[in-house]
Amino acid sequence: MDNKEKNAGQTAEHEHISSYAEHFGTWIALCVLTLMTVFISVFGADLGSLTVATAMLIATVKALAVALYFMHLKYEPKIYRAWIIVVMALFVFFLTMVIIDYITR
Amino acid sequence: MDHFVLPNSGHNFDAKSSKMGMWLFLYTELLLFGGLFLVYMLYRYANQDAFLLASFELNVWMGTINTLVLLTSSMTIAMSITALQKGNNKLAINLAWATIFAALVFLVIKYFEWGAKFDHGYFPGMDHYNELPHGERLYFYLYFFMTGLHGLHVIVGGIFIAVVIKRIKSGRVNKNRISLLENSGLYWHLVDLIWIYLFPLFYLIH
Numbered sequence: 001m002d003n004k005e006k007n008a009g010q011t012a013e014h015e016h017i018s019s020y021a022e023h024f025g026t027w028i029a030l031c032v033l034t035l036m037t038v039f040i041s042v043f044g045a046d047l048g049s050l051t052v053a054t055a056m057l058i059a060t061v062k063a064l065a066v067a068l069y070f071m072h073l074k075y076e077p078k079i080y081r082a083w084i085i086v087v088m089a090l091f092v093f094f095l096t097m098v099i100i101d102y103i104t105r
Numbered sequence: 106m107d108h109f110v111l112p113n114s115g116h117n118f119d120a121k122s123s124k125m126g127m128w129l130f131l132y133t134e135l136l137l138f139g140g141l142f143l144v145y146m147l148y149r150y151a152n153q154d155a156f157l158l159a160s161f162e163l164n165v166w167m168g169t170i171n172t173l174v175l176l177t178s179s180m181t182i183a184m185s186i187t188a189l190q191k192g193n194n195k196l197a198i199n200l201a202w203a204t205i206f207a208a209l210v211f212l213v214i215k216y217f218e219w220g221a222k223f224d225h226g227y228f229p230g231m232d233h234y235n236e237l238p239h240g241e242r243l244y245f246y247l248y249f250f251m252t253g254l255h256g257l258h259v260i261v262g263g264i265f266i267a268v269v270i271k272r273i274k275s276g277r278v279n280k281n282r283i284s285l286l287e288n289s290g291l292y293w294h295l296v297d298l299i300w301i302y303l304f305p306l307f308y309l310i311h
Contacts, residue, residue: 017187019187026183034304041305051310055305056305066179066294090136
């Protein structure tokens with residue numbers, strides 16, 4: 001039982017409690033971005049090659065919003081964000097290798 | 106070392122390690138889908154016209170509705186964590202149920218989408234699929250594989266959340282031991298994250 005009390009103390013000390021309003025605001029932003037990307041794709045096809053870049057940019061903004069606010073990444077210790085950068089660097093490395101492989105064939 | 110606990114005694118609860126372990130797992134999931142995205146990018150680059158043509162077979166509006174459904178479910182599970190942290194178990198359970206409901210809605214819409222593709226013979230191995238040009242076949246192969254793997258994650262996430270609801274009811278997950286709900290939430294957000302990229306890549310590449 002002693003442990004439980006300890007954990008209770010730990011939880012209260014370190015956990016950040018996000019407000020309902022913050023989650024709701026994030027949701028609104030995500031919905032707006034989704035509708036934006038759909039409208040750009042369906043009605044703004046004359047953007048040409050920019051359409052793909054725009055869609056990926058909006059997707060990345062949405063992914064950041066989900067990670068930072070829904071997944072509480074903003075309130076976690078720095079190590080979590082550092083790891084994300086390592087994962088992204090690894091992905092970019094794989095991407096580079098694949099591109100090099102493709103163009104040198 | 107201020108206290109010592111036997112492993113598996115039920116008293117070795119460690120919220121920080123639980124969360125870190127979950128995140129490490131999520132990073133491997135990102136790389137799993139990352140590999141598939143690489144395959145998609147390369148084949149799309151090599152077959153641009155075919156991918157464009159094939160993408161017109163997908164229903165943008167069904168995809169949009171599904172995106173909104175997943176975003177909403179991400180909000181409800183995030184709010185469920187807030188509710189449990191504030192000690193409001195009832196609300197936490199209801200919000201978790203809302204998330205499972207959204208998962209079911211997503212899967213039903215996916216069922217109709219896939220069903221339409223099956224009716225037209227677009228599934229790899231079907232007659233119409235075999236007659237398609239090489240590039241379009243690659244597109245449908247990747248479409249079924251990637252949305253299928255994502256759909257599997259939706260099912261797993263839904264079951265995970267159902268288990269957590271059961272444990273909130275029995276009191277094993279509570280205000281002070283929130284890790285399991287948090288981890289199921291993290292997993293659910295990952296499902297959402299992957300869909301955020303799948304949706305524009307397959308539906309909006311015009």
